[in-house]
Amino acid sequence: MTDxxxxxxxxxxxxxxxxxxxxxDRNFSADYVEHSPLVADxxxxxxxxxxxAGDGLRHDVARVLVDxxxxxxxxxxxxxxxxxxxxxxxxxxxxxxxxxxxEHWDGLVEQTPPNASGRTQLDGPTExxxxxxxxxxxxxxxxxxxxxxxxxxxxxxxxxxxxxxxFAQHSGDIxxxxxxxxxxxxxxxxxxxxxxxxxxxxxVADGDFxxxxxxxxxxxxxxxxxxxxxxxxxxxxxxxxxxGPVAPDDQLAHPHGxxxxxxx
Numbered sequence: 001m002t003d004x005x006x007x008x009x010x011x012x013x014x015x016x017x018x019x020x021x022x023x024x025d026r027n028f029s030a031d032y033v034e035h036s037p038l039v040a041d042x043x044x045x046x047x048x049x050x051x052x053a054g055d056g057l058r059h060d061v062a063r064v065l066v067d068x069x070x071x072x073x074x075x076x077x078x079x080x081x082x083x084x085x086x087x088x089x090x091x092x093x094x095x096x097x098x099x100x101x102x103e104h105w106d107g108l109v110e111q112t113p114p115n116a117s118g119r120t121q122l123d124g125p126t127e128x129x130x131x132x133x134x135x136x137x138x139x140x141x142x143x144x145x146x147x148x149x150x151x152x153x154x155x156x157x158x159x160x161x162x163x164x165x166x167f168a169q170h171s172g173d174i175x176x177x178x179x180x181x182x183x184x185x186x187x188x189x190x191x192x193x194x195x196x197x198x199x200x201x202x203x204v205a206d207g208d209f210x211x212x213x214x215x216x217x218x219x220x221x222x223x224x225x226x227x228x229x230x231x232x233x234x235x236x237x238x239x240x241x242x243x244g245p246v247a248p249d250d251q252l253a254h255p256h257g258x259x260x261x262x263x264x
Contacts, residue, residue, distance in 0.1 A: 016059035056081030090242035107226035112172035138205035
Protein backbone atom coordinates (compact mmCIF):
# COMPACT_ATOMS: atom_id res chain seq x y z
CA MET A 1 0.00 0.00 0.00
CA THR A 2 1.33 3.42 -0.99
CA ASP A 3 2.30 5.79 1.82
CA UNK A 4 0.62 8.84 0.32
CA UNK A 5 2.22 11.22 2.81
CA UNK A 6 5.73 10.09 1.89
CA UNK A 7 4.90 10.04 -1.83
CA UNK A 8 3.69 13.64 -1.84
CA UNK A 9 6.42 14.99 0.43
CA UNK A 10 9.11 13.31 -1.66
CA UNK A 11 7.68 14.52 -4.96
CA UNK A 12 7.15 18.03 -3.63
CA UNK A 13 10.69 18.27 -2.21
CA UNK A 14 12.32 16.84 -5.31
CA UNK A 15 10.39 19.12 -7.64
CA UNK A 16 10.25 22.48 -5.88
CA UNK A 17 13.33 22.43 -3.64
CA UNK A 18 15.78 20.09 -5.41
CA UNK A 19 14.49 20.96 -8.92
CA UNK A 20 14.70 17.33 -9.97
CA UNK A 21 12.29 17.24 -12.90
CA UNK A 22 12.58 13.45 -13.19
CA UNK A 23 10.22 13.18 -10.22
CA UNK A 24 7.42 14.14 -12.60
CA ASP A 25 7.89 10.86 -14.47
CA ARG A 26 8.37 8.75 -11.32
CA ASN A 27 5.71 10.12 -9.00
CA PHE A 28 3.06 11.80 -11.19
CA SER A 29 0.59 9.91 -13.37
CA ALA A 30 0.81 10.08 -17.13
CA ASP A 31 -2.54 11.91 -17.25
CA TYR A 32 -1.81 14.20 -14.28
CA VAL A 33 -4.27 17.11 -14.06
CA GLU A 34 -3.19 20.55 -12.85
CA HIS A 35 -5.81 22.99 -11.51
CA SER A 36 -3.56 25.78 -10.23
CA PRO A 37 -4.26 29.15 -11.85
CA LEU A 38 -0.49 29.72 -11.75
CA VAL A 39 0.47 26.71 -13.89
CA ALA A 40 -0.17 25.62 -17.46
CA ASP A 41 -1.50 22.18 -18.31
CA UNK A 42 -0.19 18.97 -16.76
CA UNK A 43 3.38 17.94 -16.10
CA UNK A 44 4.70 20.19 -18.87
CA UNK A 45 3.28 23.16 -17.01
CA UNK A 46 5.15 22.16 -13.85
CA UNK A 47 8.38 21.65 -15.79
CA UNK A 48 8.08 25.14 -17.22
CA UNK A 49 7.23 26.68 -13.84
CA UNK A 50 10.20 25.15 -12.01
CA UNK A 51 12.66 25.72 -14.86
CA UNK A 52 11.61 29.33 -15.17
CA ALA A 53 11.75 30.13 -11.46
CA GLY A 54 15.50 29.62 -11.12
CA ASP A 55 17.76 28.22 -8.41
CA GLY A 56 16.20 30.22 -5.57
CA LEU A 57 12.89 28.34 -5.66
CA ARG A 58 12.06 26.13 -2.71
CA HIS A 59 8.99 25.00 -0.80
CA ASP A 60 9.15 25.36 2.98
CA VAL A 61 6.42 23.07 4.32
CA ALA A 62 5.07 23.87 7.77
CA ARG A 63 2.14 21.43 7.99
CA VAL A 64 1.07 18.17 6.37
CA LEU A 65 -2.46 16.78 6.48
CA VAL A 66 -3.18 13.27 5.23
CA ASP A 67 -6.77 12.27 4.44
CA UNK A 68 -6.52 8.58 3.63
CA UNK A 69 -10.28 8.28 3.16
CA UNK A 70 -10.21 10.69 0.22
CA UNK A 71 -6.67 10.01 -1.02
CA UNK A 72 -5.73 13.64 -0.36
CA UNK A 73 -2.58 15.21 1.07
CA UNK A 74 -2.54 18.91 1.93
CA UNK A 75 0.62 20.95 2.44
CA UNK A 76 0.73 24.33 4.16
CA UNK A 77 3.84 26.37 3.53
CA UNK A 78 5.75 29.10 1.70
CA UNK A 79 7.42 29.34 -1.72
CA UNK A 80 10.49 31.59 -1.61
CA UNK A 81 11.82 32.11 -5.12
CA UNK A 82 8.59 31.41 -6.96
CA UNK A 83 8.26 35.13 -7.65
CA UNK A 84 11.24 37.54 -7.54
CA UNK A 85 9.15 40.26 -5.90
CA UNK A 86 7.29 38.41 -3.16
CA UNK A 87 6.97 35.18 -1.18
CA UNK A 88 3.82 33.17 -1.76
CA UNK A 89 2.21 31.42 1.22
CA UNK A 90 -0.72 29.03 1.28
CA UNK A 91 -2.00 25.56 0.59
CA UNK A 92 -1.48 22.74 -1.91
CA UNK A 93 -3.85 19.79 -2.18
CA UNK A 94 -2.71 16.63 -3.97
CA UNK A 95 -4.90 13.69 -4.89
CA UNK A 96 -3.21 10.29 -5.08
CA UNK A 97 -4.54 7.20 -6.85
CA UNK A 98 -2.84 3.91 -7.74
CA UNK A 99 0.44 5.04 -6.22
CA UNK A 100 0.75 8.25 -8.27
CA UNK A 101 -0.14 11.91 -7.89
CA UNK A 102 -3.04 12.42 -10.25
CA GLU A 103 -4.38 15.89 -9.46
CA HIS A 104 -3.41 19.16 -7.72
CA TRP A 105 -5.12 22.34 -6.52
CA ASP A 106 -3.68 25.30 -4.65
CA GLY A 107 -4.52 28.55 -2.94
CA LEU A 108 -1.55 30.92 -2.60
CA VAL A 109 -1.36 34.52 -1.42
CA GLU A 110 1.44 36.99 -0.81
CA GLN A 111 3.22 36.85 2.52
CA THR A 112 2.10 39.56 4.95
CA PRO A 113 3.56 41.00 8.17
CA PRO A 114 2.47 39.50 11.53
CA ASN A 115 -1.04 40.47 12.62
CA ALA A 116 -1.98 42.58 15.64
CA SER A 117 -1.49 39.54 17.90
CA GLY A 118 1.99 38.92 16.50
CA ARG A 119 1.01 35.77 14.64
CA THR A 120 2.18 34.96 11.12
CA GLN A 121 0.52 33.05 8.31
CA LEU A 122 2.52 29.92 9.15
CA ASP A 123 3.47 29.86 12.84
CA GLY A 124 1.68 27.85 15.52
CA PRO A 125 1.21 24.12 16.13
CA THR A 126 2.32 21.84 13.32
CA GLU A 127 1.77 18.29 14.59
CA UNK A 128 -1.54 16.52 14.14
CA UNK A 129 -3.13 15.03 17.26
CA UNK A 130 -3.39 11.33 16.30
CA UNK A 131 -5.97 10.68 19.02
CA UNK A 132 -8.46 13.15 17.53
CA UNK A 133 -11.30 11.78 15.40
CA UNK A 134 -10.76 13.08 11.85
CA UNK A 135 -14.33 12.51 10.73
CA UNK A 136 -15.77 14.19 13.84
CA UNK A 137 -13.49 17.17 13.17
CA UNK A 138 -14.61 17.27 9.52
CA UNK A 139 -18.29 17.10 10.44
CA UNK A 140 -17.90 19.91 12.96
CA UNK A 141 -16.03 22.17 10.54
CA UNK A 142 -18.43 21.52 7.66
CA UNK A 143 -21.41 22.34 9.89
CA UNK A 144 -19.75 25.56 11.05
CA UNK A 145 -18.76 26.42 7.44
CA UNK A 146 -22.35 26.04 6.25
CA UNK A 147 -23.87 28.21 8.93
CA UNK A 148 -21.18 30.72 9.85
CA UNK A 149 -19.40 31.29 6.52
CA UNK A 150 -21.80 30.32 3.77
CA UNK A 151 -24.88 31.43 5.70
CA UNK A 152 -23.15 34.58 6.98
CA UNK A 153 -24.78 33.91 10.35
CA UNK A 154 -21.97 35.52 12.28
CA UNK A 155 -24.02 35.62 15.48
CA UNK A 156 -23.81 31.81 15.53
CA UNK A 157 -20.07 31.95 16.32
CA UNK A 158 -20.80 31.34 19.98
CA UNK A 159 -21.92 27.81 19.14
CA UNK A 160 -18.50 26.86 17.80
CA UNK A 161 -16.10 28.34 20.37
CA UNK A 162 -14.64 27.23 23.68
CA UNK A 163 -16.13 28.48 26.92
CA UNK A 164 -12.92 30.43 27.61
CA UNK A 165 -13.07 32.03 24.12
CA UNK A 166 -9.46 31.01 23.42
CA PHE A 167 -8.90 31.40 19.67
CA ALA A 168 -5.62 31.98 17.83
CA GLN A 169 -5.95 33.87 14.56
CA HIS A 170 -3.28 33.84 11.82
CA SER A 171 -4.99 36.05 9.25
CA GLY A 172 -2.93 39.18 8.67
CA ASP A 173 -5.97 41.46 9.08
CA ILE A 174 -7.44 40.10 12.32
CA UNK A 175 -6.25 39.76 15.92
CA UNK A 176 -6.87 36.79 18.21
CA UNK A 177 -10.36 36.10 19.52
CA UNK A 178 -13.50 35.00 17.72
CA UNK A 179 -15.21 38.34 18.33
CA UNK A 180 -12.50 40.12 16.35
CA UNK A 181 -13.18 37.75 13.44
CA UNK A 182 -16.93 38.36 13.72
CA UNK A 183 -16.45 42.14 13.82
CA UNK A 184 -14.19 42.00 10.76
CA UNK A 185 -16.68 39.92 8.75
CA UNK A 186 -19.63 42.08 9.82
CA UNK A 187 -17.77 45.22 8.70
CA UNK A 188 -17.01 43.71 5.30
CA UNK A 189 -20.68 42.83 4.93
CA UNK A 190 -21.75 46.35 5.88
CA UNK A 191 -19.30 47.77 3.33
CA UNK A 192 -20.69 45.63 0.51
CA UNK A 193 -17.62 43.39 0.39
CA UNK A 194 -18.90 40.35 2.25
CA UNK A 195 -17.09 37.04 1.87
CA UNK A 196 -19.63 35.05 -0.15
CA UNK A 197 -19.11 31.28 -0.04
CA UNK A 198 -20.86 29.35 -2.81
CA UNK A 199 -19.38 25.83 -2.77
CA UNK A 200 -17.05 23.84 -0.56
CA UNK A 201 -15.31 21.73 -3.18
CA UNK A 202 -13.26 19.58 -0.81
CA UNK A 203 -12.14 19.15 2.76
CA VAL A 204 -8.99 17.50 4.08
CA ALA A 205 -9.34 16.15 7.62
CA ASP A 206 -6.50 14.78 9.71
CA GLY A 207 -7.03 14.47 13.45
CA ASP A 208 -7.63 17.92 14.95
CA PHE A 209 -6.91 19.79 11.68
CA UNK A 210 -9.42 20.36 8.85
CA UNK A 211 -8.71 22.29 5.65
CA UNK A 212 -11.65 23.49 3.55
CA UNK A 213 -11.21 24.57 -0.07
CA UNK A 214 -14.10 26.67 -1.32
CA UNK A 215 -15.27 28.83 -4.20
CA UNK A 216 -17.10 32.11 -3.82
CA UNK A 217 -16.75 35.82 -4.37
CA UNK A 218 -15.97 39.16 -2.76
CA UNK A 219 -17.80 42.19 -4.13
CA UNK A 220 -18.75 40.13 -7.20
CA UNK A 221 -15.19 38.97 -7.99
CA UNK A 222 -14.57 35.21 -8.01
CA UNK A 223 -12.32 34.03 -5.16
CA UNK A 224 -10.86 30.90 -3.65
CA UNK A 225 -11.13 30.41 0.10
CA UNK A 226 -8.74 28.13 1.99
CA UNK A 227 -9.34 27.84 5.73
CA UNK A 228 -7.37 25.55 8.00
CA UNK A 229 -9.11 25.05 11.34
CA UNK A 230 -7.68 23.40 14.43
CA UNK A 231 -10.31 21.81 16.64
CA UNK A 232 -10.03 21.12 20.35
CA UNK A 233 -12.76 19.75 22.63
CA UNK A 234 -15.32 20.14 19.84
CA UNK A 235 -14.60 23.83 19.25
CA UNK A 236 -12.55 26.19 17.10
CA UNK A 237 -9.20 27.06 18.67
CA UNK A 238 -7.07 28.23 15.73
CA UNK A 239 -7.38 29.40 12.13
CA UNK A 240 -5.00 29.89 9.22
CA UNK A 241 -6.27 31.02 5.81
CA UNK A 242 -5.44 32.01 2.26
CA UNK A 243 -8.06 33.94 0.29
CA GLY A 244 -7.53 35.37 -3.16
CA PRO A 245 -9.02 36.14 -6.57
CA VAL A 246 -9.13 33.51 -9.29
CA ALA A 247 -9.89 34.09 -12.96
CA PRO A 248 -12.88 32.47 -14.68
CA ASP A 249 -12.12 28.95 -15.85
CA ASP A 250 -12.15 29.93 -19.52
CA GLN A 251 -9.28 32.36 -18.82
CA LEU A 252 -6.96 29.86 -17.12
CA ALA A 253 -3.85 28.45 -18.78
CA HIS A 254 -5.40 24.98 -18.83
CA PRO A 255 -8.87 23.51 -19.57
CA HIS A 256 -9.44 21.78 -16.20
CA GLY A 257 -10.93 24.57 -14.10
CA UNK A 258 -9.67 25.88 -10.77
CA UNK A 259 -11.98 23.82 -8.55
CA UNK A 260 -13.29 20.76 -10.42
CA UNK A 261 -11.93 17.24 -10.05
CA UNK A 262 -11.68 14.33 -12.43
CA UNK A 263 -12.98 12.22 -9.53
CA UNK A 264 -16.24 14.21 -9.27
